[in-house]
Amino acid sequence: MARRVQSPDLVRRLRQVCPDVRERELLRKHVSFRIGGPADILVVPRSGDELRAVARALFDEHAPFVILGAGSNVLISDGGIRGVVLKIGKGVDRVTRDGDRIIAESGVGLPHLARDAAASGLSGLEFAAGIPASLGGAVVMNAGAHGHAMAEIVAVVHAVTPDGEVELRAAMLEYAYRTSVLQQRAAVVTEAMLHLRAADPAAVRRQTDEWLAHRSATQPIGPPSSGCVFRNPAGDHAGRLIDLAGGKGLQVGGARVSEIHANYIVNTGEATAVDVLTLMRKVNALVEEKFGVRLDAEVKLLGETAPDR
Ligand SMILES: Cc1cc2nc3c(=O)[nH]c(=O)nc-3n(C[C@H](O)[C@H](O)[C@H](O)COP(=O)(O)OP(=O)(O)OC[C@H]3O[C@@H](n4cnc5c(N)ncnc54)[C@H](O)[C@@H]3O)c2cc1C
Structure with missing residues (x-):
């Protein structure tokens, strides 16, 4: 397991350019899946100027870092992320x-x-x-x-x-x-x-509304998720294959394949990253057995990889 990055010098350097630097911040609060352990250091710039200064500082210091936007396409490990997480959102929005x-x-x-x-x-x-x-x-x-x-x-x-x-x-x-x-x-x-x-x-506006209505009817909008977890294989839809392979409703711990859209895994409340990864593996095995197709993850896996169940 990677060692925690505890660098008072790095924290001090980041605080010189951006006041919002947090240590041991739980990342599940910052992602749509509501899953994930702590970042050693989370830095949240509140303007474009702060963002550029933070990015320059991170490269100058050769600090290990990952970037989070809205956190809607990531699965963060239960152990969290060693090093710095740069969160880009509110304030960097001119x-x-x-x-x-x-x-x-x-x-x-x-x-x-x-x-x-x-x-x-x-x-x-x-x-x-x-x-x-x-x-x-x-x-x-x-x-x-x-x-x-x-x-x-x-x-x-x-x-x-x-x-x-x-x-x-x-x-x-x-x-x-x-x-x-x-x-x-x-x-x-x-x-x-x-x-x-x-x-x-x-x-x-009409076209926008039509597509929004279509999404509401065909995708789970309420429960926490990271959208589609698998990339569509060439010429097909991962959701269709998972559905036909009998994956809908499959559950591991708190992670469940959505009944509405089979390429969505939803967090029913207390899902861990290991739950999601184990479920992804099971779904992939079902699809491979039935169709001989291996699905690739679309969701980005960030942080330490935890042992499988
Ligand atoms: C309910 C739901 C519905 C969705 N529907 C769709 C859909 O219809 N189509 C679709 O394509 N996706 C969909 N997604 C997935 C997701 O919204 C997209 O992949 C989106 O592009 C991710 O943007 P983000 O800001 O959340 O990035 P994050 O999830 O925060 O990050 C994604 C990747 O981009 C990198 N990154 C983020 N910001 C930056 C930056 N400023 N500079 C450099 N790297 C950066 C991160 O390091 C990471 O590797 C859906 C997700 C959810 C939860």
């Missing part, structure tokens, strides 16, 4: 508009941005209104729904890297299904420019 372009900081909520765009008569973000992501997480994951994805609208991304601040044009991001080059690079996304299209505000 949005400006320049014609049909929106320039927004990475902590802004995607549903908020989609509503804003609709109100301004800009089309392109309708698919995103029901995705509970931060803009940064959505840009990194190439979040998508209803046949559309971030790759269609991201024009430029600003990030802090070990080499300083960089501007990455869309063509450099290597976008593909739920992935981008940003998942492999040491880069803290600070801002993105989205290229939308002027449209009739009523039509944009």
Whole structure:
């Protein structure tokens, strides 16, 4: 098991640029699954300037760190995360508009941005209104729904890297299904420019509402989850395969395969990360036995891996 990072020097250095630095903070409070142990150090910048200063400090100090946006696509281990967690959300959420372009900081909520765009008569973000992501997480994951994805609208991304601040044009991001080059690079996304299209505000709102209603009817909206846990295999849907393999309703500890959408695992109250991982393994075995297909995780596993049951 990795050793806890206790570095008064690092905490002091981070506090010089950002007042909100917490030690042994439980991460389950910061993620949609409501699962996960403590971070040695959690740092929560409250502005874009603070975010850039924190990111620079972390790279300068060679500190081990992971980034959390809205925490809606992660499974954090029960042992938590050794090192620093950089949480990007409230405060890092300035949005400006320049014609049909929106320039927004990475902590802004995607549903908020989609509503804003609709109100301004800009089309392109309708698919995103029901995705509970931060803009940064959505840009990194190439979040998508209803046949559309971030790759269609991201024009430029600003990030802090070990080499300083960089501007990455869309063509450099290597976008593909739920992935981008940003998942492999040491880069803290600070801002993105989205290229939308002027449209009739009523039509944009209508489409947004229609897709939101479809989500409510087909996905579990209430209980804590991390959305779809498996990537769709080429030409098929993981949820369909899990359903046909008899996975719906399967439960390990407090983790349960949703009856509404089989690619969702929900936390019924007291689920642990080990419960979820064990359930994912069982579901995968069912699907492999029936269809000969192995599903890959879409949810990002962060932190120490705990022993299986
Ligand atoms: C109810 C529900 C419904 C969902 N529906 C959908 C859907 O329809 N479509 C879809 O694609 N996804 C969906 N998701 C999953 C999730 O919302 C997306 O994957 C989203 O893009 C994650 O964004 P986030 O801000 O929560 O990122 P997090 O979960 O916090 O992080 C995800 C990854 O991105 C990295 N990251 C986050 N922010 C940054 C940053 N600023 N800079 C660099 N790296 C960063 C993290 O380190 C991590 O590796 C759903 C989730 C839930 C809970």
